[in-house]
Amino acid sequence: MTTLDTDISDARTISKIEKASESSRKNLTSKGASVAAVVIAVLWTVPTAGLLISSFRPEADIKTTGWWRIFVDPSFTLDNYRAVLSGSSQYNLSEYLINSAIITIPAVIIPISVATMAAYAFAWMQFPLKNFLFILVFALQIVPIQVTMIPLLSLYVDLGLAGGDAPGGGFYTIWLSHAMFALPLAIYLLHNFMSEIPGELIESARVDGAGHVQIFTRLILPLMTPAIAAFAILQFLWVWNDLLVALVFGGGSPDVSPLTVQLAALSGTRGQDWHLLAAGAFVSLIVPLIVFLALQRFFVRGLLAGSVKG
Amino acid sequence: MSAGEKILQALIVIALFFAVVAVILVLTSRLRSRVGEYIQSTAFLLPTLILIGVGLLYPAISTIRLSFRNNFDKLWVGFDNYQTIFTDSDQLRVLFNTALWVIITPIVATLIGLIYAVLVDRARFEKFAKALIFLPMAISLVGASLIWKFVYDDNVGLVNAATEAIGLGRHHLLINGPWNNLLLIVIMIWVQAGFAMTVLAAAIKAIPTDIVEAARLDGVGGLKMFRFITVPSIRPTLIVVLTTITITTLKAFDVVRTVTGGNFDTSVLAYEFYVQSFRSNNAGLGAALAVLIFVLVLPVVIYNVRQMRKVAAR
Structure with a gap:
């Protein structure tokens, strides 16, 4: 509470100062x-x-009157949420909610684990073709994912990764695609951050006899935590909100489709069921909203850097 | 698959990639010499190069080749697919709609973002006011589309209630072209204005106070300050924002798919790519559409990156 109080009084003094100069400024x-x-x-x-x-209004009300009638004639219900989440309804959003989480978590962790290593190599190792490879990775950021999708899908089919009988139940196509599409940006962001670490730090560790692996795991990784967190949030929101990748590589199968795919489908087939669509929409919005509100700082910082991705 | 099995599969794939990283680290940890460093760097880069090669480089080249082939017997057809895009009446409609999206969205979103950023700069509830506009950025385009589809609804939508109240009557908003395109563009503007506002607000805060003070002493104020001091000072950032939104808009297909399904003459390039490639089994044309998106995005990205360097150099 004390920190909160000081925050408020700080804010007050600041606002007083600002008010004083407000008229002139x-x-x-x-x-x-x-x-x-x-x-x-x-x-x-x-x-x-x-x-x-609307998501809290009874079905009959939503279908006949505008939501602003709630101020004249208030009536609330949780039935809509019960209906979209229960396994017996054709909405069954709880299953898609699980799919969203199953897709998102590996799709965030895989590119980070691979990209931190690559970023370290680009930042602190000497090897032939280093600049060429780095520019290649940087340039691939701008390839729209649409350009890769047709051949990638047939490649997955040839490799036996697509479909319900495939290993991982067909999730591999979605995980791998998200990881691949994220790598150029992840490497670029993490490399930028990593090359800001003072070179003397690395040099002195080398003089003390540490190899690259020790420097990477003991020195660099702990320092990288904020940058990794920033990228993780961007990638989390990107994957959670994605429709295209899941639709193309998941093929619309209920086993692997995330919330976005199911909601988009329901919007087409059951476009008049606003009581259920409204509740469904907020089931899908709540997770990114919490993540965003809790971690806004990181998100805003990474925003511009990630803006040209895929 | 049950939820438990899915969680197991997710854990397996995470373990798999951690194992790859661990094996590389352990195997190369003893290397010290210069040659050792070459081997080490190769090992560090190997997973990345494989994933990027298989997932981006090979498919991109393959798509470009595919765009010159016909769909049925995979024969070379030269520029036929591209010719279709620029002559077929449906495809021309797609190009026209895409042009509408790409011209209107960045300009209006940036304008609103800029105005709002200036208005709430140093205002009393600045943080809260900014969060309100920025929130749509955090949600999916599918979610945003549902939110607006409800606003445009024939029976219980806000827009129809408003037009009826002022005597303009009710309309099937999403069916009547070309206005329905503008209604879809509004959704994208609604999402992107928050991005513009956040980035521009940071740039406005970074304008040196002495410039602002000097201008004020010279009697510059209000709109003149905005026109002659604020806008010129943040010009590189403005261009970055404009180009960034242009790129995003060119590649987005979610809004069209969710709200109209591309019906009623509302399809755009990115949606047409999806339909031709994965619904109509017309991979040749789909590939050509994808390449067209790439070709359109490329100069914008190059310009964007150059301007971004300028912003970073300040």
């Missing part, structure tokens, strides 16, 4: 400007709020 923030800001904020919030409110 601020130009656009007149009354009209405040109104414009509020209008934008409302426009950006109302659509989400509408669907969120």
Whole structure:
């Protein structure tokens, strides 16, 4: 609580100082400007709020009246959530929720484990063709994933990785694809961070007789934790929210499809079932929202760097 | 598969990759010499090179070759697939829609992001106000599409209620072209404005105060300050934001697929690629569409990377 209190009093003093200079400093923030800001904020919030409110309204109400009627005639229910999550309904989102998690966790860990090693090699080892290979990896960031998909899918089929009888129940195609598409960006981000570590640190460790493996595991990896965390969050949100990769490589099979695939399918086939679509949408949104709100700092930092990915 | 089996499979694949890393580290840990370093670096890079080679390099080259073949007997057909894209009336509609998306989305999203960033800069609830606009970035495009499909709904949607209330009547919003395209573009703008706002807000905060103060002493204020001080100072960042949103927009197919399924003349390049490649079994045309996306993205990315260097150098 004490930290919170100091935060608040800090904020107060700051806001006092700012207020004092506000009139001189601020130009656009007149009354009209405040109104414009509020209008934008409302426009950006109302659509989400509408669907969120609707997800708690009884089916009959949603289908006949707009969600804003809730303020005149309030009635709430959790039935919609019960219906989409239960295994007996055709929605059965709890199974797809599990699929999303099963896809996402390895798809975040695999590229990180592979990319940290590669980034270390590019940053601190000497070998022939180093610059050429690094530029190649950097350049591959810009290949849109669409360009790779047709041949990659037939390759998976030839290798026997696709389909329900394949090893891992068909998840390998999705895991590997996400890992491959993430690697160029992961290596680039981690390399940038790694080359900022002072060279003297590495040199003195080498003088003390440490080899690359010892330096990598004992010295570099602990220092890399913030960068790895930043990339992990980006990749987590990217994989969790992905539709294209899961759709193409999972082939729409309920065994391996994540929430996004099922929701998109329901939007097409059961587009009028708003009581269930609304609840379903928020089941899928809740995880990335929690991750985002808890770890916003890292996310914003990695945002620009990751913007040209796949 | 049961949930338990799936978790087991996930653990197996994670263990597999950790084992590869561990084996490489253990096997190369004793190497010290210069030649040893070559072997070590090869081992460190091997998993990456295999994954990138198999997953990106080989398929990209293969797709380019495929785009020059016909679909049925895999014969070389030269530029026929590309010719289809630029002559077939359905495909021309796709190109027109894509142009709409790529021109409108970056400009409007950046404009709104910029205006909002300036408005809330140093305002009382700055953090909260920013989070509101930024939140759509965290959710999936499928989720965003559902949120807006509900706004556009024929019976209980907000837009129809509003148009009826002001006497304009009810409409089947998503069916009537070409306006339905604009309604889909609104969804992308809604998502991307948060990105623009966050990046631009950081750039605005980085404008040196002495420039702002000097301008103020000269009597510059309000809109003039915005036009002559703020915008020129953050110009490289503005270009980075514009190009980044352009790239994202060119590659996104989720909105079209979720809201209209490409019906009612709303298909775009990235969605058409998906349909031709994986629904209509028209791999040759699909490959050509993918290559076209690549060709369109390439100059934008190069420009983007150059501007990003400028921003980083500041």
